[in-house]
Amino acid sequence: MRTVSNAAGVFSLESRYNPGEIEVKWQQFWAEQNLDQTSVESDKPKFYALSMFPYPSGNLHMGHVRVYTISDVIARVHRMQGYRVLHPMGWDAFGLPAENAAIERGIHPSKWTYQNIEQMRRQLQRLGLSFDWSREVTTCSPDYYKWTQWMFLQFLEAGLAYQKESAVNWDPVDQTVLANEQVDNEGRSWRSGTKVERKLLRQWFLKITDYAEQLLNDLDKLEGWPERVRLMQANWIGKSVGAYLEFPIVALDEKIGVFTTRPDTVHGVTYLVLAPEHPLTRHVTTPDQKVAVEAFIQEVSAQSELERTAEDKPKRGIPTGGKAINPFTGEEISIWIADYVLVEYGTGAVMGVPAHDARDFQFAKQNQLPIKVVIVSERDLTIDQLDAAYTDPGFLIHSDSFNGMASTEAKAAIIQAAEEKGFGKARIQYRLRDWLISRQRYWGAPIPIIHCPSCGTVPVTEADLPVRLPEDIAFSGRGPSPLAQLEAWVNTTCPACGEPGKRETDTMDTFIDSSWYFLRYPDARNEQEVFDPAKVNDWMPVDQYVGGIEHAILHLLYSRFFTKVLRDSPGSDRSASGGLLNFDEPFQRLLTQGMVQAKTYKNPVTGKYIPATEIDPTNPKDPETGEALDVFYEKMSKSKYNGVDPESVLAKYGADTARMFILFKAPPEKDLEWDDADVEGQFRFLNRVWRLVTEFIGSQNLSSGSATTSPGQELAKPEKELRRAIHTAIQKVTEDVQGEYQFNTAVSELMKLSNALTDSSKDSPVYAEGIKTLVLLLAPLAPHIAEELWHNLGYSDSVHTQSWPTVDPAALVVDEITLVIQILGKTRGTIQVPATASREALEQYARDSAVGQRYLTDKEVKKVIIVPGKLINFVVA
């Protein structure tokens, strides 16, 4: 076996690329050298690269591999470019699956979670991700949730946390509240299968609506976010500008307030509608309607919100018998209740203007309610009959002093009139609702509140945090929340008066845990305070956030909310004038990566998915029925039998190949189709690089001294071309790995460089520069092989501590360019011309060329367009 010796030692030239061996070796080396720990050299610019932390389900899937590979490449590139980089990792470790494991398998949620964390951390470390594990956070750990509880107290202090009675999805079998997303389309619980009920319960809320306007406006600052995420958030917040108007109830000393975006149509109101849950429904109902109204309310309350808001559902409602007065006209109008009015939005009551609102029109037709036209398309037109609601702008009629006014102007005029007469005022309404954060579950951060018979709701004092989860607890999945069943834990003393009190038994929504974790990483081991504001203000905002589009609203909106609240809140230091944070938005740039999909086989008749192992891929048929199967790509999942286990890919090809495949196969924000043949292709490429570098090292050894460049020597043409290829690669890869993150084209540039080197002579004096550059550019993408080759090249420092290569502009200068010759815009050929040729010279070269001779002879050239360095276009008659 031939060996080579250099500064790095003696090694075999015949050694084949063996990822299993070198990846473990270098991972150990990096760990020993603490290479991944965050540099705190303050003279360097900071870069905070963050990928969304995972829920520790126990097994890593390809989606994880993709996100973390992306953020790892970004982190590694920035390190080489001279930034101090914070690239941390943690665990979103509270949540239902742990508790279900406890119910189903009798394993304690804590044990289950920590086991999973151990396993997933090992799996992540196998990928060669440069995470600073010394800053790891785990949301279910008391030293983390202590501060989650502290956050809650900040919100309480600021008046942003409150309790209120609210209609929620209640599962009568499991005896718990369910989130909307845990109820299916038929209104059944995902776990018990029972129809959920709407139940009024006293729950904790965070007042996110107080920040609605800022959350909306500051979206404009997020230029580094995908447009669609910003739009989704804007729609979710759902700002409407309109008016709040009050209608006095006949024979009662009360008024019904409504919100409307169309105050200009107020003279066309012919009835009012209350939501069934509206507090005034029972007041306004007349005795003769009482039985019918009660029955209706019962019926509606049995429906889930999903059922009630289902598409194109007929609007159902009944009269209450009560009457109200339209203050603008003095007319008496009837009061109805109907299921299409939502108690959560606006005031839970609407004014019915059938002539100018499609829903009201439908409702009025159905119930023979009067329709009064008050807007017409042209001035001085009079229309009394409509076939459909007229919802466009127009001019007012039947509207007293406002007649003839444009509806757009009338809005403001009528609001002004309402204010003057005390009928109402201008109002801005948001679709966003306050955030319900109580969960009747065990595996979450306990809400740090004590209920005292004499003092009421009392916060746990900061010194008593964390309110720990009791360890010794039974999980049956039945009866009240596990915490509520543990009397020893529930009974405590009131911090205010010292008398007996009871702990709040609800825990917090796990989205609270993840709404601030990025603020903990800069100071993750701080036991004295939630974080040192100086450190957080130094590292924040996150420069690049990477995660799935499924969090477009939830996590990303909540995190923005938390950031703004903490910016406004002084924290523990009440004497401070400003807030804890000095920035408005947590995430400067956001990259939403696409799904990882794989081929699925589905029987179009039965709808069944068939595992790939059971079919012949060249002729996919159902093994049981023989029917031809549909073949398409879908997100990997167990139920579709199309999951690819990262561990098996790592075992077969290694982490570098898996990373390269993922980066090359699709741009990061697009869905990625898993393809074993393409994985093989990346493995081949890394093998080519391996051979290229290894053979170069061998040739250096054999012919040492013969391939040196004398300074000042003019390079020959092939060398010049190779050097241009090298620096073009540096330029393009650099562009691709920063800013737009087009890793797929970055990899293809590396392939081109590799191909250029393969085609060049190893004796070329610039060959060594090419090999070195290739390894450096490859380092962030395939860190292990790059490290191995770097050391084999004789360097003793890690490749990952090297500076990113820079472009030598002189190397990009060309002597000759290819000039495209077009006749009437059609390409007819190309010629090589000196790069410095003038426009006149270019035209002459083109005319003299064979192409020019052929197409221009006997033709009248009317016009010549010259794009210097590129093309010449002759416009002929």
Add this chain to the structure above:
RNA sequence: GCGGACGUGGCGGAAUUGGCAGACGCGCUAGAUUUAGGUUCUAGUAUCGAAAGAUGUGAAGGUUCAAGUCCUUUCGUCCGCACCA
């Protein structure tokens, strides 16, 4: 219904932002080497055509010397929201 994104070879995807469409890879074809096979290497691979050449970026128009890229219309796919008053 409203809002958004996207349609390019057999496939994934490229195209200095208006300047040679199909980079790079997969697959496929032929050949070479080695072989039990994989590996590796060379050449080819948008379509039609023997070739010259013509055609070609969902479709149809338009602007321009020049359009995948800009404009208009249209078809299709995907995603988000959906009785929000």
